[in-house]
Amino acid sequence: MRIIRIDSEGETIRLIETNESDEGVYAALSHCWGPPGVHPVRTTGDTISKYKDATPISELTAVFQDAIWLCKQLHVYDIWIDSLCIIQDDSHDWVTESSKMAQYYSNARFTIAVERSWDSNTHFLRDAEDRWQPLTYSTTDHNGHPVRYTIREHYSHEAYLEGLSNYFKRGKEILLSRGWGLQEAFLSTRLIHFTPSDVMLECRRTRGYFDAYHRHDSPGQTIRERLTRLETWPAWLLSEPVPPAIVLSRQESIHKIWTALINEYTLRTLSFQEDKLPAFGGIASYFTQYFSGRYLAGIWEGQIHVGLCWKVVDTGQTAVRSLALEEPTVPSWSWACLPVGVGVEGRETPIADNFNQNSQVIIHQAECQLSSPNAPFGRVSGGYILLEAPLYKVQIGCVSLSPKHPDWIQHTITWDSDAELSFEPTITFRHDTLLAVQDGKVTKATSGRQLEYLTDVSSFQGTAWVVLLVGLKNDVEGLVLGQVGNGPVYQRLGHVRMSVAHKEMKAPSRALIRIV
Structure with a gap:
């Protein structure tokens, strides 16, 4: 397994190879590459030796810089990034390593899901666009007393999927519409989502938002949460023969x-x-x-x-x-x-x-x-x-x-x-x-x-x-x-x-x- 090792004291990274038995704590990145003209930096047969040496973080694209900064704040100094950890112009390496993505994402301590950036050159550690900023209004109640209230729009991927093409014009460019992103999210045990409007934490059982007033209004549980419930059987089922009707259900x-x-x-x-x-x-x-x-x-x-x-x-x-x-x-x-x-x-x-x-x-x-x-x-x-x-x-x-x-x-x-x-x-x-x-x-x-x-x-x-x-x-x-x-x-x-x-x-x- 290749991994990006972050210098905890300086501003460099190195591409290193580890034995699978030696894997420690690491993060994974889920992101959009963007169109060919703005693809992220990549490891190829010509560049692999360069990245094995100390490489300044400043030479990396914006999304990678943000992800590395976040890892350092969380005291995690290894991160798996597809474009850097897979040799992109080596078909044998690509097939072998891409087939191990289930292992790489499921074993990561957490995955950074960059849903706010539509290419690798757009920072995700930035303020949300004006559309998603809270707005405060002043009025009076029915007794004439002054009242202030704050409203805020939250990005809804469900609304986008329902065919509201004008809801978010860049919806087709972000991670939630990218094929590779589905398994990266599904396989991860913990995710930090940077959505167009919010930051959300998700594990296999629940989700949490930095905005305490955000009520997640998607229907029911996520697919991952539904499967986790099925995988966590009641204790009494583990000690007794499982009734056939329950097995079938x-x-x-x-x-x-x-x-x-x-x-x-x-x-x-x-x-x-x-x-x-x-x-x-x-x-x-x-x-x-x-x-x-x-x-x-x-x-x-x-x-x-x-x-x-x-x-x-x-x-x-x-x-x-x-x-x-x-x-x-x-x-x-x-x-x-x-x-x-x-x-x-x-x-x-x-x-x-x-x-x-x-x-x-x-x-x-x-x-x-x-x-x-x-x-x-x-x-x-x-x-x-x-x-x-x-x-x-x-x-x-x-x-x-x-x-x-x-x-x-x-x-x-x-x-x-x-x-x-x-x-x-x-x-x-x-x-x-x-x-x-x-x-x-x-x-x-x-x-x-x-x-x-x-x-x-x-x-x-x-x-x-x-x-x-x-x-x-x-x-x-x-x-x-x-x-x-x-x-x-x-x-x-x-x-x-x-x-x-x-x-x-x-x-x-x-x-x-x-x-x-």
């Missing part, structure tokens, strides 16, 4: 927390698409204690049927406007294949009714090719799922939802008559990206040239296939698939949900297919 709650983390993470931004899995890898490694089987590009093998039933977030708009990636390395069945910023909802209920024997999906094989054996939760270079199930043939059409907005569309599914449904089901289809038709079959659109049908949406007609994965009461859920070539190879196009009991459907012949 706990498993369901942990699964909901996992899906909530995916949902929040996928709405955040990343500078590089290839970081989609690494920036979530620390969280995934933490959850190995709760889920069985291998980790397959964002999905747990032990819950693969339910894990595959993710869907794109309904943002209240009427279209998915993202093109698919031209050369994806993540398999289409993983939520991590989507472009950065496309939010995903996981299925919250992990337990579903079994299909009848003829309709059951049998997973024969599931594989992911890791880009590095040193990073089991990191990048992948492909993957597939080999499954056996009834394969329903469907027709995909398209309708316009607004004459003023050509790209506000909705794709429709027409079920093949061979399914022999006893009544017309209600079908909800959420496509993952924009779609196209090629040789009569529906596929993902990777280029604007494939979207000519937007001028006449009735011209969109193509064949796709559906495999149903889980059933719950009178609802069934599954995947809409597009055929790749002419063989039994398919890619995911989206998620489908039907309000019809699977027992009322005549399943077609079972097929052995590979989803890539």
